[in-house]
Amino acid sequence: MKTYFVSDAHLGVNEREIERQKERELIRFFxxxxxxxxxxxxxGDLFDFWFEYRTVIPKGYHRVLAKLSELVEKGIEIxxxxxxxxxxxxxxxxxxxxxxxxxxxxxxxxxxxxFFLHHGDGLARKDLGYRIMKKILRxxxxxxxxxxxxxxxxxxxxxxxxxxxxxxxxxxDFGEVDGMLxxxxxxxxxxxxxxxxxxxxxxxxxxxxxxxxxxxxxxxxHYTYGVYDGVKFQLLEWKRT
Numbered sequence: 001m002k003t004y005f006v007s008d009a010h011l012g013v014n015e016r017e018i019e020r021q022k023e024r025e026l027i028r029f030f031x032x033x034x035x036x037x038x039x040x041x042x043x044g045d046l047f048d049f050w051f052e053y054r055t056v057i058p059k060g061y062h063r064v065l066a067k068l069s070e071l072v073e074k075g076i077e078i079x080x081x082x083x084x085x086x087x088x089x090x091x092x093x094x095x096x097x098x099x100x101x102x103x104x105x106x107x108x109x110x111x112x113x114x115f116f117l118h119h120g121d122g123l124a125r126k127d128l129g130y131r132i133m134k135k136i137l138r139x140x141x142x143x144x145x146x147x148x149x150x151x152x153x154x155x156x157x158x159x160x161x162x163x164x165x166x167x168x169x170x171x172x173d174f175g176e177v178d179g180m181l182x183x184x185x186x187x188x189x190x191x192x193x194x195x196x197x198x199x200x201x202x203x204x205x206x207x208x209x210x211x212x213x214x215x216x217x218x219x220x221x222h223y224t225y226g227v228y229d230g231v232k233f234q235l236l237e238w239k240r241t
Contacts, residue, residue, distance in 0.1 A: 007198025044083020044119035120199030
């Protein structure tokens with residue numbers, strides 16, 4: 001039984017027809033997970049934005065959510081690590097779908113290998129502004145205050161902010177030193193065999209010391225994902241129909 005990894009689908013980022021096709025491919029990928037997988041790790045930014053009210057969630061994702069629920073019902077463990085576009089997760093994914101949700105990076109042992117999983121945000125050397133903003137946005141009081149906005153307004157603002165954030169990130173110079181790679185090297189020195197991330201949308205599989213740094217890429221232009229069969233980790237490209 002295999003363990004699958006995926007990140008940065010950013011559902012909702014493009015026009016409706018493009019998103020519908022991406023959604024179909026993602027559900028086909030989940031079908032693969034269902035066929036021979038025992039667990040799935042989603043390493044952030046499954047959605048281009050997500051703000052969950054107590055009784056309201058963003059519309060437009062019911063097919064993907066239904067498929068994730070089906071996987072859980074089939075006995076597949078799903079672990080969802082929040083990214084920088086979908087960190088305002090409430091209890092919907094845990095209580096209604098049965099997924100495990102993580103707000104912070106974490107280590108996990110799969111078979112005989114130790115993995116450290118991180119979305120990858122905030123690791124760039126020249127990204128101090130984001131690290132400060134992250135603490136503000138994830139503050140419980142600020143989230144509670146934001147939830148007082150009407151859902152149409154709150155979700156609309158979240159969508160606008162998400163687009164601005166993505167445009168800013170794509171144009172930003174983060175410097176010559178890859179902070180994500182440096183972070184991975186430290187974790188590998190601590191004893192992890194694999195450090196797996198997403199965030200920068202660039203697929204990478206690189207040997208670092210006694211381990212490997214893996215960046216899962218994205219499901220916008222690369223359609224890449226990871227799979228671990230208990231012996232080796234592979235970074236693969238999804239064959240689209």
